[in-house]
Amino acid sequence: MGESMRALVAATYGGPEVLRIAEVARPEPGAGEVLVRVAAAGTNPADSVARAGLIRDWFGEGPYVWGWDVSGVVAAVGPGVARFAPGDQVFGMPRFPQPAGGYAEYVRAPAHELAAKPDGMDHTAAAALPLCGLTALQTLDLAGVSPGQRVLVNGAAGGVGHLAVQLAKAHGAHVIGVAQDVNHPFLKTIGADEAVDYTTTRVADAYRDIDVVIDCAGDDGLVATLRRGGVFASVPGAARGPGSLERAAEASGVRVVRHIVLPDGAGLARLAQLVESGSLSVAVSRTLPLEEGAVAHELLDTGHTRGKIVLVVRDEEAGA
Ligand SMILES: NC(=O)c1ccc[n+]([C@@H]2O[C@H](COP(=O)([O-])OP(=O)(O)OC[C@H]3O[C@@H](n4cnc5c(N)ncnc54)[C@H](OP(=O)(O)O)[C@@H]3O)[C@@H](O)[C@H]2O)c1
Incomplete structure (x- = not known):
């Protein structure tokens, strides 16, 4: 050797x-x-x-x-x-x-x-x-998040979620973060407009007309929160084939994104720029x-x- x-x-x-x-x-x-x-x-x-x-x-x-x-x-x-x-x-x-x-x-x-x-x-x-930042960046790109949209991030205090919250804000979206109550002050510090506790609120019943759900915690039931034409990005379900999620989404006129993160030097450079401009922190x-x-x-x-x-x-x- x-x-x-x-x-x-x-x-x-x-x-x-x-x-x-x-x-x-x-x-x-x-x-x-x-x-x-x-x-x-x-x-x-x-x-x-x-x-x-x-x-x-x-x-x-x-x-x-x-x-x-x-x-x-x-x-x-x-x-x-x-x-x-x-x-x-x-x-x-x-x-x-x-x-x-x-x-x-x-x-x-x-x-x-x-x-x-x-x-x-x-x-x-x-x-x-890298892995969480690129997952959030690539998922938001595929979902087509744009200024003024209402974006709900489930698992918002976790690795992918806390970066997705900040990147959605950098895209000009109104961001609702779902996390346990103890994490709500943290969600506010990273720019979430609203914070909701999934242990005390049935999120699927509490929100309607959301444009994009970035689900980092595996709750397909959140399809119910989307408007027709909205997008449901299943981050944990990326490697699974189409199934009940697609059937529920089709019935509601919702598009599903399943994406496994890809290595991407140019994407990392975009993340680095956002860090340097103060729009993103980990x-x-x-x-x-x-x-x-x-x-x-x-x-x-x-x-x-x-x-x-x-x-x-x-x-x-x-x-x-
Ligand atoms: N598609 C891809 O390429 C890709 C890339 C990265 C990660 N992933 C997958 O995506 C998932 C998230 O990754 P991560 O790195 O963000 O994980 P993580 O850091 O462990 O974060 C998960 C978060 O989910 C929250 N959570 C747990 N149970 C919940 C529930 N029932 N409802 C709502 N939130 C809940 C937790 O917050 P609380 O403490 O507030 O409950 C935790 O902060 C993992 O399954 C991971 O394997 C996929």
Whole structure:
């Protein structure tokens, strides 16, 4: 083996306890690729779903290094890469939904799937942004959110939801955020016009004539809140084929969007611009060292985290 690195390795599918620190081979960048020295790795429910083996058809044989969201410094570039050079600070979610090996000291990534880290944003925050930010951005684009529309975001305090709220506001929409009462002050700080508690209000009965629902919590019943011609974006249901949701939507004259987020360097650059202009910020509720990835996965598995949980891999500022 050439040079080695630390990574959080899962020898098998299973619970959070399968995530163990191990020494593995350091990857080499191929043509068109960049080797990133990872400073921070964001965690997502997708990491946990993959770890548990719920989408094993998508992956080959283990062992696996999970994790897609990374922020770090370019360590080397492969042949043909002109857009980045060693020392550049970059972020991204390479290869999704194919494995990327983000929970590691180094990751190999196609150059066009990365972007320059936003100025003024540290690696921890930048690692929290790519997968959820691109999901929100691409979903709002597909839904065609436009100024003045009423947009209801379900799961508004979560990773995708809190970014969808801010991006919908940046599109000029009136935004209703659905979350537990304890998260309502947070929803106000990120610009939601209204906040509603799904534990005390039947949201499907409380709203009508909504233009777009961005559902991040899996409640197909919210189709009832839409006007004819409205759009229902099912973020958790993206990988499922058409079914009862489409039948309910057809009866109500509603369009359904099912979209699995795609790596997109240009989209990341748009997110970076919004961060730099002050229109978008990412909420990191917890940071943990890479070694404690299993703790991050236990928290993800509760389904009630606010904002994002990030694994700190290396202190770039201190050069540790
Ligand atoms: N299509 C794609 O490509 C794509 C991309 C990213 C994520 N996803 C999926 O989309 C979902 C959301 O992802 P995420 O990263 O935002 O997850 P997350 O950070 O865990 O957020 C989920 C949020 O849902 C809320 N919630 C839980 N139960 C709820 C209920 N019954 N009604 C309303 N809200 C409820 C929670 O808030 P409270 O604490 O207020 O309950 C939590 O903040 C996950 O299933 C994920 O796998 C899909």
